Amino acid sequence: MSTPSLSTLPIRRLSLRDLSACADLSQDRGWPREDHKWGLLLSAGRGYGIDDPAGDGLIAACVVTEYGPQERPGLGAIGMVLVAERHARKGLGRRLMQYVIEGAGTTPLTLHATPNGRPLYEQLGFKTTGRAEMVRGRFTPGGPLPEVTTRSANAEDLPAIIRLDNEVFGLDRTHMITRLPAFVDQLRVAEADGAITGYAGAWPNMETYVIGPLIARDTETAKALISSLAAGSDRPLRTDIDVRHEELLAWVKERGLEPIAFNAVMTHGIPELPGDWTRRFAPLTVAAG
Numbered sequence: 001m002s003t004p005s006l007s008t009l010p011i012r013r014l015s016l017r018d019l020s021a022c023a024d025l026s027q028d029r030g031w032p033r034e035d036h037k038w039g040l041l042l043s044a045g046r047g048y049g050i051d052d053p054a055g056d057g058l059i060a061a062c063v064v065t066e067y068g069p070q071e072r073p074g075l076g077a078i079g080m081v082l083v084a085e086r087h088a089r090k091g092l093g094r095r096l097m098q099y100v101i102e103g104a105g106t107t108p109l110t111l112h113a114t115p116n117g118r119p120l121y122e123q124l125g126f127k128t129t130g131r132a133e134m135v136r137g138r139f140t141p142g143g144p145l146p147e148v149t150t151r152s153a154n155a156e157d158l159p160a161i162i163r164l165d166n167e168v169f170g171l172d173r174t175h176m177i178t179r180l181p182a183f184v185d186q187l188r189v190a191e192a193d194g195a196i197t198g199y200a201g202a203w204p205n206m207e208t209y210v211i212g213p214l215i216a217r218d219t220e221t222a223k224a225l226i227s228s229l230a231a232g233s234d235r236p237l238r239t240d241i242d243v244r245h246e247e248l249l250a251w252v253k254e255r256g257l258e259p260i261a262f263n264a265v266m267t268h269g270i271p272e273l274p275g276d277w278t279r280r281f282a283p284l285t286v287a288a289g
């Protein structure tokens, strides 16, 4: 039997049943397996994949998470764009991306591009609108403590967190935020005069502890949230900070985190991301915005 051309292989929707195949694909590309993250993305977003015609599992995948009204999303965040190493450079990545772009219609799209993925996204009309710096390392407490009160979030805080998130992200993310209590290890809020001025989550990803989302009124509030989350884990921290937040980046580096990589923030169909970047310090994950 002849092998069908890769360019005609069907693209199918992925479900939570595909979680371990997705993690295998991550591993195949030298990425961490990230089962926990795949689980969130496959339930809050929509996964798409291509199967090996020889029956050897999933050979390409990506996930799209939409925000805003369900019937008319304001933004789709694309992530986990992966093609099995043995099928690299045969057009699968382009095919999957073209499929997602066509499916999105007039919905604007965004993604965080690795240097590997960027040329492809540029060819497909994505423009770089910003950058995020990935930092990682053991957090050393110390230095002047920010005078900001933080505490563990509870169920009653959820409506206020969703309101703040909506204001800062610029679009409704209720379907993602309501999943956070089950997804993250810790969810903390910052308070001033009885109002929530910031919130952040921390979740386990392989051997690291990822801080995100991180939304805060100002840099001091962001520092207080990071310090309080770091106190709850022995693992190295990891987060992806918008490079415009220079003061926070300098501070996390003073506290022991090291730069790992820069990702380009790209958009398709809008010149800039909606919302208020000044209060948006780190995404939940670069794969979901």
Ligand SMILES: CC(C)(COP(=O)(O)OP(=O)(O)OC[C@H]1O[C@@H](n2cnc3c(N)ncnc32)[C@H](O)[C@@H]1OP(=O)(O)O)[C@@H](O)C(=O)NCCC(=O)NCCS
Binding pocket: 029, 080, 081, 082, 083, 084, 087, 088, 089, 090, 091, 092, 093, 094, 095, 112, 113, 114, 116, 117, 118, 119, 120
């Ligand atoms: C990035 C990735 C998804 C591309 O998938 P792919 O199926 O190999 O790519 P395609 O064959 O569709 O190539 C599309 C174009 O992307 C560019 N491209 C792909 N791989 C490239 C590489 N290693 N170096 C430079 N350009 C590359 C080329 O311009 C290519 O077009 P061309 O072959 O006509 O020159 C794949 O390399 C991958 O899974 N990489 C590891 C994970 C990753 O970095 N994902 C991106 C996350 S943002």
